[in-house]
Amino acid sequence: MRVTTSFPLGTLRDTPSEAEIISHQLLLRGGFIRRVNSGIYAYMPLMLRVIEKISSIIERELNNNGCTKLLLPQLHPAELWKKSERWEGYTAGEGIMFNLKDRQGKEFGLGPTHEEVITSIASEIINSYKQLPLCFYQIQTKFRDEIRPRFGLMRSREFIMKDGYSFHSSKEDLVSFYEKMGKAYEEIFKNCGVDTVGVEADSGAIGGASSKEFMVTADIGEDSILFTESGSYAANLEKAVSLPSKAVKLEKIENDLIETPNQKSIADICKKHNLDSSQIVKVVIYIAKFENKSEVPILTCIRGDQEINEVKLFNLINKIFTSNLIHLNMMDDIKQIKKNLNNFPLGYIGPDVEDKSINNDSNWDKKWIRIADKSADELSTFVSGGNKINIHRVFYKFSFSKENFTISDIRNAKEGDYISLKNHEKLKEKKGIEIGHIFQLGQKYSDKLNAKFSDKDGQLKNLWMGCYGVGVTRIAQAAIEQNHDNNGIIWPIQISPFEVLIIPTNLKDSNQKELTEEIYNNFKNHNIDVLLDDRDDRAGVKFKDADLIGIPFQIIIGRDSINKEVEFFCRKSKRKLKISSSNLLEKFFSESKIMYNNNS
């Protein structure tokens, strides 16, 4: 393609102020995307080529694994999401699903994910176990009403995803297909030229038994990955399980009541009273709101040096109750506390605070749901709130289980923790960008949407399901985060918008012009993805743009045209080679082959 007649570039001189991270800056500066609204971007011609290359890599791999491509609607009738009991959770309050009413008042959501739609179709087209397994996938724009869109395509409100859904006649078949997809995903990411790690993950609102995330490691990643050096364990923060460091034993303290005026933080208390934070039990109050509108106060306890993992807590509460949990908010709003609780000195609450602390006029349930993390339960003696302002006290032999606490792991694992008693591997931490996620859904959706098949024994059974997502636009940006320098992007050749860029430095020179056309046509005739920067611009401008947009190879046609010589430049290695134009094609083939193989 030629820049002047069919492939305009749109590079910017300055970095738009909205962009905080380098990959977002480079996408904007390189003219790959343009912002239309907060979290809403146009994919400009260069970007669309990247998206199409990533899509082809995904398609090839999935087709090879017996998956079939289709395209589902983006408007989802509310009925379907009500059947799966996800409508409220996805649309009310913090719900991330854009939703609307049509002219006749019917409700629709804009699909962020398609379990409901595909399960309803599967229920119509799958009759017999003989048709199974089946896996359908699509590559499509998804919508998500992000409250704070940021980082360009990382957290945007429209983004392109591959989402796939598999159907099985047994759990075993699901598990084996899930494993196969995991391998296919590794292949896809390798073929896209990005480095990823697979980690155990929480299934979240999608649900299901088991799930795995694929992360591109990058300092700006929003997710924390906890892993062992040996590779024996890797999970994201939401899911990771570990053993906390050993608590410091609490020796007997003279006075059971400890005056702690204005000592609201654990650090303050430890400092003033010569305690270790592992000797304290921290009480954190939450309010849980359910689909059936009930509001339940939650009292959680955790060892003072540990942090509560709200995803684990959410899942636990959701499991305890029959109604769906919609919101879980930490209670720190003084107005709400005054309205719903009697004399409630937040910061000085102990695990033994009574149910009568809940105001009779409150909408809340009149009984605390008490949950203790294992780290608290393991302390026989500890300091905690005295339920009076400015007072903490020592608890001896306090039994969480006897006091009606549910004991569970609701704790954030952290760097330095051991993963088990057996070995001495410690967790390390890295930041990552999630670009893929696979789930064993089990029968959650087939049950709710009545998607059955007739099994070998003639019995109607619920389909077993898996689901598999890849963030297509995220891969593109994550690849930049991993591959750039001060001058711009360095695309992995597999997903680069073009494989090679031809830069004539002066097209008014007839030798150059002739050689340029010759090389351009030769490359085109060999089906190489070639872009010709035939703009009537200074060479310096073209070089700068070339480095910025990051096409892996540049062919620079200058004064040596007269001797049929050009420069062959590799964007990544920065190696520049003077070469006769007659050897150029061969050189390109050998160099690009190495690059394709290195990255994949």
Next chain:
Amino acid sequence: MRVTTSFPLGTLRDTPSEAEIISHQLLLRGGFIRRVNSGIYAYMPLMLRVIEKISSIIERELNNNGCTKLLLPQLHPAELWKKSERWEGYTAGEGIMFNLKDRQGKEFGLGPTHEEVITSIASEIINSYKQLPLCFYQIQTKFRDEIRPRFGLMRSREFIMKDGYSFHSSKEDLVSFYEKMGKAYEEIFKNCGVDTVGVEADSGAIGGASSKEFMVTADIGEDSILFTESGSYAANLEKAVSLPSKAVKLEKIENDLIETPNQKSIADICKKHNLDSSQIVKVVIYIAKFENKSEVPILTCIRGDQEINEVKLFNLINKIFTSNLIHLNMMDDIKQIKKNLNNFPLGYIGPDVEDKSINNDSNWDKKWIRIADKSADELSTFVSGGNKINIHRVFYKFSFSKENFTISDIRNAKEGDYISLKNHEKLKEKKGIEIGHIFQLGQKYSDKLNAKFSDKDGQLKNLWMGCYGVGVTRIAQAAIEQNHDNNGIIWPIQISPFEVLIIPTNLKDSNQKELTEEIYNNFKNHNIDVLLDDRDDRAGVKFKDADLIGIPFQIIIGRDSINKEVEFFCRKSKRKLKISSSNLLEKFFSESKIMYNNNS
């Protein structure tokens, strides 16, 4: 691809009752689409392949014409549509744009068309005339809140379109590019294997100076095409201009007042009083509602044997007023008439009805906007309403222009009309399905959205714009409407999901199985789009499905496998040929070549 492992078919035995027209029935029965909600369909694997083939044909042709592909967002911020003054018209009342508020209360529309978005981007990336012309296009799902979705993909609420937008430094360049696009469109439709006619069309809500529609002729088409046999003229009903047949001269009638009790229709009056309908002036009342909320009563007059063209009328009223016209409704609601008009005997109204007929308490403007079609204006003597119940009267030398009428063409052309005084070509009528539409937008959007370029003389000027749409999913369905028989679809090879279908009749026969694999692999290795129906089903079932899904060539592998002989069947010609498997590939190449050439 193999049906059992990677490409499941989903044919149905019965025709779903929702489908009224054959193409819709065949899409459903063939398993190409599945209904998710009214006007909302999933594109199943077979259908997606058709869509991708059509898309590639479009891309190839547009890329050859210097157009550049990108992808714009589907969520459009209301601000942009307010700038172009289309937000109200597209979202209020009969507005067809789905719209929603995000969690922060910001308004968005779901793009049915992208003039606003692309113009706003163009205003940022185009600086100089040197960059022009530019044409960007995308292939994308569009949304339209159809009040009565029907005919499958013909009038659905989600559909796939190619929409393109060109930018020019002069009107002349726009016109020449528009002509070039017209030719490219003809090429695209020819390459898709569908027969189309190009017709002059109304620009509608898109606006602009000139527009052309591309129609697939089909009896079930919702659009009327008026054309001359010679091809000298073709326009759609909304736009077509013609001369009405000659009126029958009205001789002097004894009594000027004609009693017409209970004779409400023109046919009644003509019959009772021996008149011709061309001697009558029909009065039709409309109420026009504008963006600025004003409501204006419209009184229209037309010759009794002619029909009012509401698109022409809408455009005319919109031109007369500065505020945008949002709705135009014929006034036949007795309640509304009683509320807003004094003693108003609908059916007996004449062109001279007075302004004081409008009730002082009404919200309406207190003055009739009077509009007469040329056909009425050309009558010197005519019969019309007497403004009294059961009374008509004769009007002698009534001058519409003196009575404050705007005289214009607001008439439907019809079959049998002459197109001009000069020649004697009469209009014929056909039904058509619109699959493409191109517009000269002029400066409408660049003006409203402040999209300027600096011209050769250094002056900032508004960009000239064109826009170009193709209904991708509509082409698919229109192709079926044109190409089917009692057994099912007969795809044009260019857009068929596969080029050839291999049907082994009995895979338990080892000769058949071996030959099947040999042929399948041979075709695959030659990059032929081949589908293998390897289901363990009766041959009859497979043949029926094969005819239904309409792949142009079938290779039937049966008992003659033992002699390495198979049958080669052409779906369209129904010719079946026994052939040695060694000649099969050559036969396929020659036959398919003829088919590609015939259709394109």
